[in-house]
Amino acid sequence: MAELYVIGELVGATGFSSKNLCCRYSIVYGEGWDLHSGEATGQTQTDYAQNEMTIWSHPLDLQFSLSTILGWPKISVQVFKIDSYGNYDLEGYGHIQIPQSTGTFNMKCVTWKPIGSSKEEYAQKFLGVTPRLANDSIISNGDDRRFLRTQTSGIVYLKLGIITREMDKYGIVTEEQPED
Amino acid sequence: MSGTTMKFNEDRRSFVQHEFFTDPIQNFRIAITVHRIEPDEFVPEGKEPEQREREPSPFGVKGESGKTWANLLSWQQKVFCYREAQYYSSKAGSFDEENQPVDNANSNVLTEYQNQTEGSYRGNTIFTYISHDSYLPDHLTQKKLIISSAKTNLHRNTLLASMEGNSQAGMSDREAPRQYMHIMLAIYDRKTETPYQIGEEWLCTLSLSKNGRLDIQPPLLPSDSSPYSFLSTIDGLTYKYTIENASPQLDQINTTLEQQTVERVYEQNYLESKKVSITKLFRQPYLGPEDLRVFYFLELVSVYGFEDQRLSANIALDVPDNWWSSCDPDPYAVSTDPKAKPEKKDETSTHVDTIDNLSLANTKSLFSADFSSTIAEEGPGQASSIYKSSSGVPMHRGGTISRSTQSSIVKRVPPHNIRQAHLGFSIDIECVCPVGARIGEPTTPRVYVSVNAHRVASHSPWRAPVGYGWINLPLRAGCDVKIVPLWRPAMDAVETLKYQFLGDGKRLMDARDAAVPPRVHPEGELGFDEEEEEDVGVVEEMDENNEPIFVENPNRRRNVLNKFGLETESTGYAVLRYHCVIQKSKAAAASDLKDKQHNPLINPSSIPRRPIHSRAFPLPPPEEEKVLPQKKSVELQKAIDRYTSQTITLANRPRTDTMADSMAFLSLQTPATHARLLSPSTASQKSSSPIHNRFEFLDDNLSSTGQLPSQQRPPGTPKQAASLWQVLRRDRPTKSMEDTTATLPTINDRADGQETQSAAQQPSQPRMSLLEKIRARNNKQMTEIQGEEEGDEEEPHPHED
Numbered sequence: 013m014a015e016l017y018v019i020g021e022l023v024g025a026t027g028f029s030s031k032n033l034c035c036r037y038s039i040v041y042g043e044g045w046d047l048h049s050g051e052a053t054g055q056t057q058t059d060y061a062q063n064e065m066t067i068w069s070h071p072l073d074l075q076f077s078l079s080t081i082l083g084w085p086k087i088s089v090q091v092f093k094i095d096s097y098g099n100y101d102l103e104g105y106g107h108i109q110i111p112q113s114t115g116t117f118n119m120k121c122v123t124w125k126p127i128g129s130s131k132e133e134y135a136q137k138f139l140g141v142t143p144r145l146a147n148d149s150i151i152s153n154g155d156d157r158r159f160l161r162t163q164t165s166g167i168v169y170l171k172l173g174i175i176t177r178e179m180d181k182y183g184i185v186t187e188e189q190p191e192d
Numbered sequence: 193m194s195g196t197t198m199k200f201n202e203d204r205r206s207f208v209q210h211e212f213f214t215d216p217i218q219n220f221r222i223a224i225t226v227h228r229i230e231p232d233e234f235v236p237e238g239k240e241p242e243q244r245e246r247e248p249s250p251f252g253v254k255g256e257s258g259k260t261w262a263n264l265l266s267w268q269q270k271v272f273c274y275r276e277a278q279y280y281s282s283k284a285g286s287f288d289e290e291n292q293p294v295d296n297a298n299s300n301v302l303t304e305y306q307n308q309t310e311g312s313y314r315g316n317t318i319f320t321y322i323s324h325d326s327y328l329p330d331h332l333t334q335k336k337l338i339i340s341s342a343k344t345n346l347h348r349n350t351l352l353a354s355m356e357g358n359s360q361a362g363m364s365d366r367e368a369p370r371q372y373m374h375i376m377l378a379i380y381d382r383k384t385e386t387p388y389q390i391g392e393e394w395l396c397t398l399s400l401s402k403n404g405r406l407d408i409q410p411p412l413l414p415s416d417s418s419p420y421s422f423l424s425t426i427d428g429l430t431y432k433y434t435i436e437n438a439s440p441q442l443d444q445i446n447t448t449l450e451q452q453t454v455e456r457v458y459e460q461n462y463l464e465s466k467k468v469s470i471t472k473l474f475r476q477p478y479l480g481p482e483d484l485r486v487f488y489f490l491e492l493v494s495v496y497g498f499e500d501q502r503l504s505a506n507i508a509l510d511v512p513d514n515w516w517s518s519c520d521p522d523p524y525a526v527s528t529d530p531k532a533k534p535e536k537k538d539e540t541s542t543h544v545d546t547i548d549n550l551s552l553a554n555t556k557s558l559f560s561a562d563f564s565s566t567i568a569e570e571g572p573g574q575a576s577s578i579y580k581s582s583s584g585v586p587m588h589r590g591g592t593i594s595r596s597t598q599s600s601i602v603k604r605v606p607p608h609n610i611r612q613a614h615l616g617f618s619i620d621i622e623c624v625c626p627v628g629a630r631i632g633e634p635t636t637p638r639v640y641v642s643v644n645a646h647r648v649a650s651h652s653p654w655r656a657p658v659g660y661g662w663i664n665l666p667l668r669a670g671c672d673v674k675i676v677p678l679w680r681p682a683m684d685a686v687e688t689l690k691y692q693f694l695g696d697g698k699r700l701m702d703a704r705d706a707a708v709p710p711r712v713h714p715e716g717e718l719g720f721d722e723e724e725e726e727d728v729g730v731v732e733e734m735d736e737n738n739e740p741i742f743v744e745n746p747n748r749r750r751n752v753l754n755k756f757g758l759e760t761e762s763t764g765y766a767v768l769r770y771h772c773v774i775q776k777s778k779a780a781a782a783s784d785l786k787d788k789q790h791n792p793l794i795n796p797s798s799i800p801r802r803p804i805h806s807r808a809f810p811l812p813p814p815e816e817e818k819v820l821p822q823k824k825s826v827e828l829q830k831a832i833d834r835y836t837s838q839t840i841t842l843a844n845r846p847r848t849d850t851m852a853d854s855m856a857f858l859s860l861q862t863p864a865t866h867a868r869l870l871s872p873s874t875a876s877q878k879s880s881s882p883i884h885n886r887f888e889f890l891d892d893n894l895s896s897t898g899q900l901p902s903q904q905r906p907p908g909t910p911k912q913a914a915s916l917w918q919v920l921r922r923d924r925p926t927k928s929m930e931d932t933t934a935t936l937p938t939i940n941d942r943a944d945g946q947e948t949q950s951a952a953q954q955p956s957q958p959r960m961s962l963l964e965k966i967r968a969r970n971n972k973q974m975t976e977i978q979g980e981e982e983g984d985e986e987e988p989h990p991h992e993d
Contacts, residue, residue: 014474027605044475044582064606080475080582081487081773082622106616109489111671112773122494122614124600154619158504160598164494164614167605180788182474183781185669185774 013077014179015048018085018110020172022056022070027166028103030093033066034058035168037090039074040107040152042083050074058094072172081184085110088152089121089168095140102142104165107152113187116173124162205410205420217267217400222412223438224318224395225262226377227419229430261377263318264438267398268371270301270322273378274389277302277315297324318395321374373398377433379426391426396435412437477580479777482627485582488665489771490619490639492597495678496612497764498658500645503613504599505766508703509621509665511591512635517623518581519591579624593619599646625667637665640703641676641766647695656697657681659763660706669774676766682759 025033038053056068076085087110091103104123111117127133128143135141150157179186265271272280280295280302305313375396381388399407410420412435419434479485492507511517579587600613621637629635640662644655659678666672681698683691691697700706735741776784 026607079473081485081775082582082620084487084489084620084771084773086618106614107618109491109618109769109771112489112771113670117671120493122616124598124614124616127601151616152618154593154595154617156595157598157617158596161600162598162614163601164603164605164612181781181785182476183776183778183784185776187670188668 014079014182014184015177016074016076016078016085016110017175017177018050018072018074018076018172019175020072020116020170022068022072022089023169023171024059024065024067024069025091025166025168026065028066028091028093029165030103031061031066032058032094033061033091033103034094034100035068035070035089035091037070037072038088038148039085040088040149041076041085042080044078044080045083045085046077048075048077072170084112086152087121087170088148089123090148090151091123091166091168097140099140101140102144104168105145105148105151106165106168108168108170110172111174112176114174114176116171119170119172121168121170123165123168125165127161127163205422207411208407208409217406219439220267220406221264221438221440222266222375222396222398223262223264223436224375224433225260225419226318226395226431226433227260229432230259261317263316265318265320265375267400268322268324268373269320270298270324271319272298272302272305272315273317273319273376273392274315274380275378276319277313281306295324315378317378317380319376319378319392321372321376323371323373370402371400375435377431379424382427391424393422393424393426393431395433408435410435475582476775476778477582477584478578479624479775480627481777481779483777484625484630484667485775486623486625486667487773487775488619488621488623488637489773490621490665491769492615492617492641493673493767493769494612494614494616495643495659495764495766496610497678498602498611498613498643498645500602500647500656500658502599502601502646503658504644504646504655505597505615505617506594506640506642506644506703507597507617507619508592508594508640509619510638510640510704511621511623512629512637513590514629514635515623515625515637516579516587516589517591517621518585518587519593519621519623581622587624591623593621595619599644630667634667636667638707639663639665639676639768639770640706641678641768642700642703642706643678643764643766645695645697647691656691656695657699658697659766660700660703661766662704662707663768665770665772667772667774669772671769671771674768674770676768677762678764678766679760679762682761 022035022037025035034056036053036055039047039050041047050073054070054072056070059066059068061067072087074085078084086107088105088107090105092100093103095101102125104125106121106123108119108121111119126143126145128136132141132143136143145151150160176186263271276298280299302313374394375398377393377395378389379391379393381390397407397409401407413419415436419432421430421432423430477485488509490507490509492505495503495505509519511519581587595617597615597617600615602611602613604611605614623637641660642657643659645658647656658680660680661676661678663674663676681700683698687698733741733743
């Protein structure tokens with residue numbers, strides 16, 4: 013049984029318009045994958061950043077078994093901020109592919125947030141109601157987004173350590189071996 | 193009783209206790225005691241219900257009184273109330289009102305009770321409903337099943353619910369209860385002379401889940417807690433009751449054994465859960481022995497370097513025609529003639545045809561003739577059932593995936609504060625690279641990126657192209673990030689005005705023209721030069737026997753990609769991140785695994801070891817110890833003299849057998865020695881001499897005078913030297929060093945200094961070892977330095993602070 017271990021953390025974020033941010037993440041994977049241990053969804057604490065960098069340091073510890081390469085897991089993130097009334101407003105969507113190669117990776121996940129119609133923009137400005145996606149699966153899948161208007165948001169930093177097991181048993185090469 | 197207290201007691205009864213019993217449930221016993229409070233009765237605090245006066249039971253049941261009832265129940269023990277006892281005794285073996293047969297199981301249990309009590313059993317006040325009765329009390333039927341249909345964006349509610357003690361959130365993932373047991377209380381009409389049951393009240397519910405979890409509502413009470421109470425709506429009286437665990441206590445040995453059993457069962461269950469995934473086979477659809485299944489995970493991260501405010505991108509992944517994929521044959525050619533695709537093969541260069549032929553030749557050698565003919569007949573874009581994707585979808589040759597990203601507003605993002613548009617768009621593709629596509633001039637999938645600027649309206653078709661670019665995805669497993677430089681066709685004045693005010697611009701008819709134009713556009717100037725007739729890869733010649741043979745054309749002229757006339761301007765960049773995973777065939781994987789297992793560099797256990805019972809070489813017989821002659825040579829005697837001399841150098845350093853002696857030798861660097869090393873004059877004098885010469889020089893001075901010459905003493909030498917000496921002594925890490933230097937004097941250890949001073953005054957003994965001599969000399973020197981410090985009262989000692 014080929015297995016994939018992902019050990020890392022949601023380090024933090026930068027570049028968002030607010031300093032009080034939290035992040036909700038979910039692991040998206042295909043049909044031939046099973047999540048044996050670890051949480052497929054989670055949420056960080058709300059960090060009131062004192063400088064440009066928001067620190068979460070939220071641990072990730074996942075163990076997968078796979079029967080196919082297709083559907084390699086991705087991490088989908090949603091960044092929220094807390095306004096003065098305690099409401100959670102969306103700050104950005106983003107996703108990142110979990111690396112296939114073994115090792116430790118410092119990764120940047122770019123985020124964006126949707127822009128609504130003029131009425132929704134006024135509602136966002138005066139009422140704090142941010143437009144959101146009706147279906148979160150569009151964050152990580154490759155469907156066409158031709159008619160979606162977004163705004164560039166910040167960057168979420170992740171540190172991921174990848175360990176694979178018994179990949180070579182099935183002839184899977186995830187990284188080029190150094191030449192002698 | 194006040195309403196607040198009643199409310200509190202009602203809340204207590206709604207709590208649920210969760211237990212994972214290691215003891216078998218058959219040994220579970222629960223003791224329940226109920227006391228009825230009369231309206232005129234004053235209940236003193238702290239008085240247990242068992243201690244009160246018991247009244248005679250209305251039915252004469254032993255152990256029950258008129259006001260206090262108690263019972264000891266086991267798991268799934270059926271106890272009848274008065275109404276049930278009458279029902280089952282009167283209709284044993286008959287049918288009830290609904291013409292259903294009366295439950296024989298309960299009738300048999302009732303018969304046993306009758307036999308035990310010699311026919312006087314008429315039911316208990318505390319009775320039970322078990323799973324066999326299929327009874328559901330009112331408080332369970334009235335409970336609302338709350339299904340949260342609202343989308344909770346955050347886990348805040350769940351977290352708060354868990355923290356506040358609401359067990360419902362934590363119980364959401366438990367298994368369905370397997371068995372129930374309800375403990376009830378029969379309420380009687382006290383006004384009538386003959387006992388008559390007018391109702392029943394719920395006391396406790398126990399439910400056992402499949403995973404061995406026992407839920408008890410309300411929880412079992414410890415011995416010193418206050419009892420539960422409730423106000424019956426049937427007779428208007430208050431009842432108090434206690435529920436206690438009366439299970440027999442296990443001894444230490446059995447408890448340990450049960451814990452081990454539980455752990456073993458847990459491990460078995462864990463392994464059984466793992467077995468499901470272990471037995472799940474890895475999907476390995478058919479591959480040729482040398483073919484590769486390649487997975488590309490492509491992500492268009494962002495674009496930057498553009499002046500426009502709103503950007504979108506089109507990304508296309510084009511699979512070569514000698515590869516196989518399950519993506520669309522040619523959906524990318526939006527603005528071109530759909531018939532142009534089949535012409536692609538004819539108008540491209542001839543070496544592509546050569547690769548195709550080579551691929552077919554190799555395929556023919558690897559597979560059956562029917563398969564090769566099938567491939568030759570189908571051609572690119574035709575489906576075939578030979579190669580299938582991991583999900584079972586038939587693959588075809590070539591193919592393209594084309595998607596459009598969202599339009600994103602540009603923003604400066606730290607840390608580099610570059611104006612960029614985050615897109616975060618991913619494409620996953622699975623394709624097969626046959627062995628023929630890797631021979632000769634290998635081809636790999638190609639990614640085309642075109643960036644559009646939205647000037648007028650984001651949803652309008654006026655998307656001005658501002659960047660074209662492409663990269664080849666390497667056939668190499670791993671992760672990488674590529675920066676794709678983008679360009680756009682240069683515009684003249686009219687087109688620039690049109691671009692500025694209308695948002696339209698000059699564009700390529702096909703984004704693939706950014707790399708190699710697949711065809712010559714009739715109105716464009718891009719494309720290859722037209723092929724000439726003699727520009728073919730193979731020509732026909734006649735051999736010696738005057739028979740035609742096909743040889744490579746020596747005069748073949750390669751086509752040249754000519755983009756003359758195309759004027760472009762650089763615009764921005766696209767950040768492309770991709771991951772590549774390669775899967776080999778079963779045969780290749782097995783071969784690699786076998787090679788890896790027999791490779792001693794990878795698998796050291798593959799090195800053949802000599803068996804234990806192999807023939808052992810006989811050891812040579814032990815030689816007799818040779819007795820050295822007692823005669824000492826002249827050289828040896830000189831060495832001994834040098835060994836015992838006062839001059840210590842590293843060159844004639846004595847051989848130290850122990851670590852302690854070695855450290856003691858190194859501790860020869862006395863404060864005076866360090867002071868000499870710190871002296872710039874000494875350093876300048878001995879800068880060119882080796883280290884051992886420096887030691888020799890210092891020791892010569894010490895041996896002759898016992899102290900440093902005053903002219904060689906650096907300013908502030910005694911103070912600095914003493915401090916440095918203490919620092920060096922304090923920083924010694926090893927224990928052996930500390931043990932050795934423990935006997936050495938310190939400038940603060942007055943007693944040791946006196947002792948060493950007295951020892952130094954003693955006459956030197958001939959058997960005094962070298963180490964002792966050195967120590968005595970050092971002690972003497974330290975005593976002198978200490979005396980100088982005591983005389984110097986201007987500077988305080990650092991340790992006096």
